[in-house]
Amino acid sequence: MIDSEKRLFMFEKVAEHLDSGIHVIDSQGKTIIYNQKMMEIENMEIDDVLDKNLLDVFQFNTEEDSTLLQVIKTKVPTLNVKQTYFNNRGNEITTLNNTFPIFHGDQLLGAIEIAKDITKLEKVIRDNLHKRNNNLYTFDSILGSNSLLMEAVETAKRATRTVSPVLISGEIGTGKELFAQSIHNGSSRSSQPFISQNCAALPDELIESMLFGTKKSTFTESVEHPSLFDQAEGGTLLLDEISSLNMSLQAKLLQVLQEQSVQKSSNTTDKDSGVRIIATINEDPIDAIANGRLRKDLYYRLSVVSIFLPPLRERKQDIEELTRFFIDQFNHLFAMNIKGITSEVKEMFDNYDWPGNVRELEHVLEASFNLMEFEELIDFNHLPIQFRQKSDGGDTQGTDSDREGTDFLFQGGADIKPLEIFMEEAETYYIQKALRHHDFNITKTAKALSMSRQNLQYRIRKYGIERNKF
Structure with a gap:
């Protein structure tokens, strides 16, 4: 027969390996069990909490906001209750709790709480709701007169008349969200939500919950959260850095786009989605496909309207x-x-x-x-x-031997260009030469370069290659 002390020790060891936070208090509100996962959720050390009164350690808006103390008071379990409170350092924590009273016969001994951390999820939702009310950019916000930029603006303005998906390509810092907001605010959806989500900002599990939502479930201890599609209903959903999604999520997103419906993560009901999708990517999408970062079929679906934003060095x-x-x-x-x-x-x-x-x-x-x-x-x-x-360019003169055989990299004593810029210039020159050789016939040129017509046309737009320029 195992005595009570050993039984408690074994229970504590089991609790250490659970993926949920476990917090047990006695009937007076003093902590008697506090597992490793709960320490991680609340960013606390066990000595900060164990054998201390709950209200001396954590801050709640009111005592009733503590699900543990509420269960001690009512002696009734609470399930799937969201709780927001602060640790002793003032850090905000949001958990989803199942809390139960512990009885020995008719005597209340305390309460046990099983908690899931949803702090990050709640923050993202609040940020998205904040963005919904702060869509400040319009086409008047876009500055510049560069021809490539003006072409992108005209394409974007034409896109305001439809609800087709838009793919905006451009390096980091070129203004992709500015264009996305301008399209939304210039469209008939301007009075509806604009929701923006950076797909690279969250881990896969969390971004999936954000994208497709979750349904309340006692079994999985999950709380119901609307999907981004639900939040953007009638408006626009911007998916930033789309190529950072894993292939499984890209496939699920493609299904949503094709069927114009959202299937909840719990595989319950489908909901019609009246949402316009704008996606951004900070690299050449053709390169992203070739390197396995972007599904080809998702690219085709998103790039119904394709906009390329030139880098500042080209304008x-x-x-x-x-x-x-x-x-x-x-x-x-x-x-x-x-x-x-x-x-x-x-x-x-x-x-x-x-x-x-x-x-x-x-x-x-x-x-x-x-x-x-x-x-x-x-x-x-x-x-x-x-x-x-x-x-600061520094000393760029060098010796004759330094330059021997490398004059093509220098022009009038200038520094060696960054490899990326040199490769872009070389690629532009070679495409121009091939186009000239084939009298600007796209099909023949693409075949000669062993690339698809779409790939070639993308690069022509990207590098601003015009027939009358050469």
């Missing part, structure tokens, strides 16, 4: 206008009166390749404002140190 004539805009914006934000940039800084901006694109330009200018006092112009010394170091 440097827009830097001056963008710089003026951000300076005006930060003048207003910081209550300053900066007039502009010096000619030295302007030259640096024009010669720099801006790998972070418009977002990097914005951050460089904001950082410069923080280093200024009473000056009217941003000069070299106001620029953030990391930008100055990246922009």
Whole structure:
């Protein structure tokens, strides 16, 4: 016969290996069992909680908000109750709890709580609801006169008239969400929700729950959460960095798009989805398909309308206008009166390749404002140190032997270009040469280059290749 002390020890060992948080209090509210998973959920050490009164450790809005204390008071179990509270460091925690009273005969000994952590899920939902009411961008927010940018704007404006899926391709910082919001706000859906979700920001299990929703279940201890499709009903759902979804979720998303319905994770009922899908990808989608990051059939489904956003290095004539805009914006934000940039800084901006694109330009200018006092112009010394170091070309002369056999990389003493830029320029040149050889016949050129017509047409749009330019 196992004595009570050994039985308690064995129970505690079992509790340590459970994937749910276990918290047991006695009838006076003092913690007597607290497992490893609960420590992880609440970011606490066992000595912070064990043998201490619940209200001395955790903060609830009211005592009734504690499901453990509520069960001690009512002696009635509570199932699938969401609880938000704070640990002793002030960190907010949200759990889904099943809580039961513990009796010995008619005597109440305490209560046990089995908890699931839904803190991240609740935060994402709140962020999405916040975004729903903060869709500020329209086509008037898009600055620049570059021909590739203007082509993208015109395509986006035409897309406001339909409900077809849109795929926006472009490097990080080129303004993909700005375009997505502009399409939504320029459409008949502008008064309806705009929900944005970065697919790379969450683990697979959580993003699946966000995308397709969950249904309340006592068996699985899950709470019902509306899917992103439900939240965006009648409006627009932006799926950012679509290629970061695993292939299984991409297949499930494709099914939703094809059937225009959402099947809940619990495989219950389907619901008609009146949602427009806009997806973004920060790489060439053809490369993403070739490297196994994007399903080909999902690409075809999403790219009914395809928009390519040029990087800032290909639209440097827009830097001056963008710089003026951000300076005006930060003048207003910081209550300053900066007039502009010096000619030295302007030259640096024009010669720099801006790998972070418009977002990097914005951050460089904001950082410069923080280093200024009473000056009217941003000069070299106001620029953030990391930008100055990246922009400094250093000694590029070298020796004759350094350059022997590599003159094609240099033009007038300039630095060697980054490999990515050089490869893009080489690819553009070769495609132009092939098109010229085949008199701009897309089918023949694509065959000669051993690529699909769609692949070739994408690159023609991406690199701004026009027949009358060569």
